[in-house]
Amino acid sequence: MITLRKSLERGHADHGWLKSFHSFSFAEYFDPAHMGFGPLRVINEDRIAPGTGFGTHGHRDMEIISYVLEGELAHRDSIGNGEVIRPGEVQRMSAGRGIRHSEYNHAEQQTTHFLQIWIQPDELGIDPGYEQKAFSAEEKRGRLRLVASPDAVDGSVKLHADARLYIGLFDAGEQAAVTLDPERLAYVHVARGELSVNGQRLRAGDAAQLQAEAALTLAEGRAAEVLVFDLAR
Structure with a gap:
């Protein structure tokens, strides 16, 4: 949903x-x-x-x-x-x-x-x-870069919480498809620009709450900067 x-x-x-x-x-x-x-x-x-x-x-x-x-x-x-x-x-x-x-x-x-x-x-x-x-723009260009996590992997900052934060930049034909755990929650916040989230168009300031979803697709970006949270229920 x-x-x-x-x-x-x-x-x-x-x-x-x-x-x-x-x-x-x-x-x-x-x-x-x-x-x-x-x-x-x-x-x-x-x-x-x-x-x-x-x-x-x-x-x-x-x-x-x-x-x-x-x-x-x-x-x-x-x-x-x-x-x-x-x-x-x-x-x-x-x-x-x-x-x-x-x-x-x-x-x-x-x-x-x-x-x-x-x-x-x-x-x-x-x-x-x-x-x-x-985290440089190149690290986030056309992909989701992990920037915060409970285990501080991949150079991310350490969170004392069951949550992970990814940030990505998307333009033109750039897209990302991510597998989600349906037992967890995902939250997508568009900081700038616009893009499609699982086929739904979001613009700057818009967000999407995902529950019991198995996949996340980000596509059709226009100068988009997006934050994606992977969260415990």
């Missing part, structure tokens, strides 16, 4: 300095029909205005992934990390028993456009942690 979640159906918040779309219930946006999908709890598409950002704040017991699409995001946290996340880089922050951090767009003119993803961990109260890796 495939259920579509269209971009315009998402929650939306405009704080002036921050414009955000929420795929699942978050902050002041609440929809009991969209509380998450398996362990996937949050996908926020955020745009941070130049010279602004999230001040220091705390998290607990969540695997948090940041993926920058445009601009840069400066990160600083309470366990000593201070990094800049650039397009193509995947940051994983394990909040564990508690972490505080800030995220800032220091650019004078460019908006930072990024995805903030929360995944519920398998175990609570772990040591907080941080990891950041770059």
